[in-house]
Amino acid sequence: MFKQGNFAGVLNAEFEGGFFGPIIQGVRDIMLPFQWEALNDRVPGGERSGCIHNFEVAAGLKDGQHYGFVFQDSDLAKWLEAVAYQLQLAPDAQLEKLADGVIQLIQKAQMNDGYLNTYYQLKDITKRYTNLRDDHELYTAGHMLEAAVAYYLATGKDAFLQVMQRMVAHIATHIGPEPGKLHGYPGHEEIELALCKLYDVTGDEQALRLAEYFIHQRGQTPNYFVEEQKKLGREYKPGGAYGYTYAQHHQPVLEQEALEGHSVRALYLLCGMADVALRTGDETLKDACRRLFDNVTQRRMYVTGGVGSSRHGEAFTFDFDLPGDTAYAETCASIALVFASRRMLEMETKGEFADTMERALYNTCLAGMSLDMKNFFYVNPLSVNPEASHKDDRKRHVLPVRPHWFGCACCPPNLARLLSSLALYALGSQGRWLNVHLYIQGRYEALVNDTKVAIEILTDYPKSGSIRLKLSAGDYGLRLHLPSWCKVYTFHLAGKDAAHEVKDGYLCLNGPFEDCELELQLDMPVERVYANALVSEEAGKVALQRGPIVYCLEEVDNGASLHQLLLPREAALTWAKNDKLPGGQEIKARGLRRQTESSLALYSTKPPEVVEAKLTFIPYYAWANRGENEMRVWMEEAKKKAACL
């Protein structure tokens, strides 16, 4: 049963062809085997992971010390979660055997009292739960728990789930509202949403209550992390990138007006808040979710769906601060934004949430990996000059090419689990409605009002906006997302016009349906996109988007000094397929280039001359697949009308 958490409805899915078919297959064929090798320290030239090693030492199978970060276990967790989703999509005896084996190892590594975290087990067990702020103990437990739930749902095997239930029980014995327990919460949020998943499969009320406690205890007075750091004898200042906002404990969540601090933490917190609110029906908490989500998407999100403007604390900074060349925009943060958007859709079926999910997925998430799925970005800038990355410490985090594997390898396995579970993001059911949020080619089986519905989506979306949907008969309604970039669409049911309503960005058909075929044609012209005038970094600039895909210029197609290029407001924009280019498509335009003066005078009263220049844009997600070169999403616009008086 694919269905998990509160992403109600999807029972099974199969992907073949279309845009994501090869990518989801690539996760199975390329990413998961590679990551398995990496987890086992068998990648030549790759940074050591130590992940499996740590479990083996903790299990007493070999001697050694803990290697790597305090959250090293979570890399294995994300791999196992991705494996679970892949097993759900298609059986694979060999992969399942590998997973079962490593789950046995995890069982052996677990302590008798139920505790499981190789870092503390191998470093100093007396220190567990003493530094919740920094040490990712609950975060790691959260990922392990998510993986255990997914594996249980995919295979019906509950060994891993039992391991993690014992760990949750251990946590609940030590942390909670009761006197004598630590009144703490995770420094890096994650376990809140995982506890809700556990609650969904076991009905364990204690899990939900613990999640709720973590959510609401955060930022209460006395401030737990302030006291905790005091006990550790460490100075802890409230301000700056590593102050109280870094881990979102500057205020109780219900009082927070903006998503602050470390962007992945902040968005996992938002997911946990939404999950708790959806299960408890807490309207105040739902309002808080909506407020924080609006803050991000209306004031703190790059046009690529990247979030986290600063590398200092990998964090949000302030409203409308969206510099492209020093962006952090971590791949994991955009994955978390997909997670959060999907949860908002569970609260309200509003197109804006699906729009954000699309923006993050098709741009920053996909940019997080190379087209061959072997190299990965952590940081996803909107403008790169390799010379700056090499010579300027402000931009050293902005890599111009994707490295193979990171010591801190959160992003690659996070991508693997997102891509393997896309069915949960594409579809969902609510009451008698089957919702289609993303147009991902595949065959799905969904549970709508206790009825099984089969739906097949046939499309090359996002290359085109042509979508065919085959539906099985039944008494249910269908809601199809109309992306906000789409201004014109046509729709036919069994080749004919059909009564429908458009509401909140969804095309709604009441049903009931016979076995039938629907055709949806979304007009997908190339559009010029402008940022709000409060965004200083993008003032006077324009970006190109077609469907959900944001485009960029690369040096290899357009020459060096991309900042010299301008796009006239009236220039025709021609889209075409082009298999020679990464991403298989291009936008061509006749643009302009400011010429470098031969004299090299640094300042002059004479403005640089402008000459014509041919521009070639490729999808942003496909950049950096042809070696090190400049890249740019926002470019200067040459204006003919308003701005020129």
Add this chain to the structure above:
Amino acid sequence: MFKQGNFAGVLNAEFEGGFFGPIIQGVRDIMLPFQWEALNDRVPGGERSGCIHNFEVAAGLKDGQHYGFVFQDSDLAKWLEAVAYQLQLAPDAQLEKLADGVIQLIQKAQMNDGYLNTYYQLKDITKRYTNLRDDHELYTAGHMLEAAVAYYLATGKDAFLQVMQRMVAHIATHIGPEPGKLHGYPGHEEIELALCKLYDVTGDEQALRLAEYFIHQRGQTPNYFVEEQKKLGREYKPGGAYGYTYAQHHQPVLEQEALEGHSVRALYLLCGMADVALRTGDETLKDACRRLFDNVTQRRMYVTGGVGSSRHGEAFTFDFDLPGDTAYAETCASIALVFASRRMLEMETKGEFADTMERALYNTCLAGMSLDMKNFFYVNPLSVNPEASHKDDRKRHVLPVRPHWFGCACCPPNLARLLSSLALYALGSQGRWLNVHLYIQGRYEALVNDTKVAIEILTDYPKSGSIRLKLSAGDYGLRLHLPSWCKVYTFHLAGKDAAHEVKDGYLCLNGPFEDCELELQLDMPVERVYANALVSEEAGKVALQRGPIVYCLEEVDNGASLHQLLLPREAALTWAKNDKLPGGQEIKARGLRRQTESSLALYSTKPPEVVEAKLTFIPYYAWANRGENEMRVWMEEAKKKAACL
């Protein structure tokens, strides 16, 4: 005798009125008394200096420990140097008594072996000369030496000079090319130029040879600092902002093609190279100076004469990398650029060097202090949003208001000594030529070809370009700088046209002269300035300049969100005096403003609307005198012609 170092010619000067008269008086009346209090830890609320305290402890006058930085002594040195110049300008028995008193203290603090550095004397004398890279020992000695020379020239008293001659002898005993000595050089350059000043007043060849050794030993193999750090058991990586380039020892100076690393260090090195080359006649070293100076001024200098693009290492980054909002552009670096430019003028009387001196002096140097001369900037950005300074760690170094005094107080006393010695930068003689590089109102006495020449400059420059010069009779030539921003000028000698030649940016009159008056009228229109098209940060932007003064927009005059403002290329620019504004002048223009959408949509296919907006510009140096607010030098240009097709 004012004349010092190789800035030949200026014997005496008096300043009254004009642009700099009140500023130079302000140094005496406000800055020096305040700084004296600060050095004595008597400024309520100010950061502790500890400077005098350290000398008192070293002198055995009180118990205590060293306080402050390893270079804390240099704050007193710069204060004493400024005092010396002020005593030269006008006698002041009280100030001289204060200086004599503190010089006695310095004498008492000096060790029997001649060594003088309170940090090592009070911390651990066995460690002296063990960490030349980091510990500013030679830098501090250099500043002390400069002060001693200046005080000797101003007062004829040689007590301080003798102290420093003993310290130089101590250094020369321990460091140098001979076997058994340390083959090192200063981590922070400064003493090279100071040794040349010592050579000029004493004729001590050993001082010049030591300076020459420091210059050429730098970056040789084996690399001294690499070996030194190895001995200290510290890891030292070549790359990054704190690698080998930080202290310019990545290559021998003759092989360096660009000015790299910590900008103040790099420019003090350039000064030392020029000073040595001027005295030894080393043409290869002169070529290296020219190459490095050209690199800075043609590729790495802000339009304000600020240098050092990154706070990481307070350093240069790479050619044409000039971001305004994350600039470091330390006040001291622009002071050093003035020093370097003046030395280049000694090599060749070329207007471009005087242009750079003007650009740095009238913009970044002056911006380093508030108009009341009580508050000081370290960092001089070209664009400031206070919210970013408060909330974004990338811009925390960019202060929106000048603080009172720094723990690391290099900039305020450095300004004091520059402003008190402006006569040396304004004038100079070369053979039979008297050169006027800067138009600073004052009465000067200069030595030209062994003849005393009196010259008085009367002008409100840079508020206008009207300059009167009164000359005493004599057989000498006169060269007057024609700033590169000036395209039209008129010139009269005793009310009539006079034969003259224009060469290398100087108007040259052969003389001989009777007692006479010259009138020079430099046309000073407001100009639009554009950066070279290789500068990505300023692409599509324009700055305003009138005479040597660069202008800026401030929020208090133009409203918030300055990035929303545009200046049409054809808009009339009206300059006027306005005593209500800081700097006493303004430029007005009819500009445009991109309007904030009321919907607050972050991205839209509709470009922001543009409406008319009145623009008010004030001199850049006068910004941040009306509380915390936004500021911006470069603004977007609305183009009517070329760029709009």
